Amino acid sequence: MKRSLLLAAIALTITASAQEAPSISSAKIALDKLDLVSAKSYIDDAKVIIDGKPASEVKSKNMSKYHYYRGNVYYALYTSETPGNADYLDETVKSYTNLIAFEASLGKERYADNIADKMPMLAQEYVNRAETENFDNKDKGEARLNYSKAFELRGSLGQVDSTSLSYMAYLSQDMEDWTEAERIYLILIGMNYKNMTWSGMLAKDSARYPFPDKRTLDMYVLTGEAFEPQRSESTEHDLYIQLLWVYSESDQKSKYDSLITISRAKYPENENLLKMELQSYLEKEDYAGALKNLKEAIVKNPNSALYLYNAGYIYHQQMKDLENGKAYYELAVTADPKYLDAVYMLGLMEIDASNVWVQKINKLGRSENSKAKSYTKEKEKALGRALVYFEKAYSIDNKDEATLKALREVYYKLTRYDDVKRVTEEMQQI
Structure with missing residues (x-):
C-alpha cells in the first residue's frame, strides 16, 4: 500500500x-x-x-x-x-x-x-500608436504613455530614444504637467540633445515618418521598408525656449531668470530668446535692460518696426525722453508706413505738445495778448500735426477705437464739428 x-x-x-x-x-x-x-x-x-x-x-x-x-x-x-x-x-x-x-x-x-530584428519594429509600433492617440484621438495622456513605452523599450536595446523623450516633454507641457515637462526638458538639455530628427518615407504608404535615430532608419532602408532618409537641422535652442515657457506658465520666476541668462549666452543670435528676455525686462520694469536688449535686436534687424516701436514706447512712456521716443517712432513708421501703433503714438505726442501750450496760455495774465496769440498759434500747429498722424492712422484702420477717439478730439479742438459728428456716428456703428 x-x-x-x-x-x-x-x-x-x-x-x-x-x-x-x-x-x-x-x-x-x-x-x-x-x-x-x-x-x-x-x-x-x-x-x-x-x-x-x-x-x-x-x-x-x-x-x-x-x-x-x-x-x-x-x-x-x-x-x-x-x-x-x-x-x-x-x-x-x-x-x-x-x-x-x-x-x-x-x-x-x-x-x-x-x-x-523585431524589437525595434515593436518600439516603432508604440510610436505609431502615440501618433494616433495624439493626432487622431486627441488623447495626449495615452500618446505620452506610448512614447514612454517606446523610450523604455529602445533603452533596453541600448538606444537612447531622445526623440520620443522630447515628444513626452512637449505633451507634458500641453497637458500642463509642468513638473514632468521640466524634468524631461532638463534631461534632454543634460544630454546635449541636438533635437535633430531622422525621417524616412515608409514603403507601405509613401508617407514620411519620424525615426528615433539613424540606426533604426538605416535598418528600415536596408529591409526595403523605408526610403529617402532625411536628417533635419539642429534646433537645440528650442529645448531652452520650451523650458522657459514651462517656467513662465508655472510662475517659477527665479528659474526663468536664471535660464534666460544661460540661454541668451548660449544662443546670442536667436531672435525668440531675445524677445523672451525683452519681455522679462518689461515685466520687471527694468527699462534700461529692456532698451539694451532692444538696441541689440535692432542692430541685428534694423528694419524691424516692432523693435523700433518698443524702443520708442519705453523712451516715451517709461523714461519720459520725448526726443528719443519720437525718433524711434519715426524710424518704426519709416520701416513700416502702416505700423498703426507708431503712427498713433506720434499723433498722441503732438496732442501732448498742444496741451503744453494750453497750460502756458492759462498761466498768462490778461494783458499778455501778444503771447496768448503766439501760444495759440503754436497750439494749433501741434493739433494740425496730430491731425495728420491720426488721419493716417484712420486710413490704416478705420475701425480702431483709440484712433477714432483721438481723431474726434482733434477735430473738436480745431472746431471741425461736422467731422466730430461723422466720427461719432462711425464709433456708434462699431
Whole structure:
C-alpha cells in the first residue's frame, strides 16, 4: 500500500513538471495553423502552469520556448486586428523582453536571436500608436504613455530614444504637467540633445515618418521598408525656449531668470530668446535692460518696426525722453508706413505738445495778448500735426477705437464739428 502511494506521488510529480511543455507545443502548432484562438488558449494555459510553480522546476529549454512562443502568439494577435489591441502589443514586448533577459542570465541563446530584428519594429509600433492617440484621438495622456513605452523599450536595446523623450516633454507641457515637462526638458538639455530628427518615407504608404535615430532608419532602408532618409537641422535652442515657457506658465520666476541668462549666452543670435528676455525686462520694469536688449535686436534687424516701436514706447512712456521716443517712432513708421501703433503714438505726442501750450496760455495774465496769440498759434500747429498722424492712422484702420477717439478730439479742438459728428456716428456703428 505504501509502495502504491509512493508510485502515485512520483507520477504526479513527473506529470506536474511536464505539464507546460505540451501546452507550449500545442500553442506552436495552433499558431502555425493560424488558429489564434486556440494558440492563445494554450499559451495562456502554459502561463498558469509556469506561474504556479517555482522557476527552478521549469526546464530552461521550456522557459525559453514559453517566452518565445508567447511573444509570437501575442504578436500574431496584435497584427491580426486593425488597429491592434494595445494589451497584445504590451504582452508581446513583455514576453520578448523576458526571453532576452532569461537567456542572458543563462549565457546561452536559443530564441533571442530570432527576435533581434523585431524589437525595434515593436518600439516603432508604440510610436505609431502615440501618433494616433495624439493626432487622431486627441488623447495626449495615452500618446505620452506610448512614447514612454517606446523610450523604455529602445533603452533596453541600448538606444537612447531622445526623440520620443522630447515628444513626452512637449505633451507634458500641453497637458500642463509642468513638473514632468521640466524634468524631461532638463534631461534632454543634460544630454546635449541636438533635437535633430531622422525621417524616412515608409514603403507601405509613401508617407514620411519620424525615426528615433539613424540606426533604426538605416535598418528600415536596408529591409526595403523605408526610403529617402532625411536628417533635419539642429534646433537645440528650442529645448531652452520650451523650458522657459514651462517656467513662465508655472510662475517659477527665479528659474526663468536664471535660464534666460544661460540661454541668451548660449544662443546670442536667436531672435525668440531675445524677445523672451525683452519681455522679462518689461515685466520687471527694468527699462534700461529692456532698451539694451532692444538696441541689440535692432542692430541685428534694423528694419524691424516692432523693435523700433518698443524702443520708442519705453523712451516715451517709461523714461519720459520725448526726443528719443519720437525718433524711434519715426524710424518704426519709416520701416513700416502702416505700423498703426507708431503712427498713433506720434499723433498722441503732438496732442501732448498742444496741451503744453494750453497750460502756458492759462498761466498768462490778461494783458499778455501778444503771447496768448503766439501760444495759440503754436497750439494749433501741434493739433494740425496730430491731425495728420491720426488721419493716417484712420486710413490704416478705420475701425480702431483709440484712433477714432483721438481723431474726434482733434477735430473738436480745431472746431471741425461736422467731422466730430461723422466720427461719432462711425464709433456708434462699431
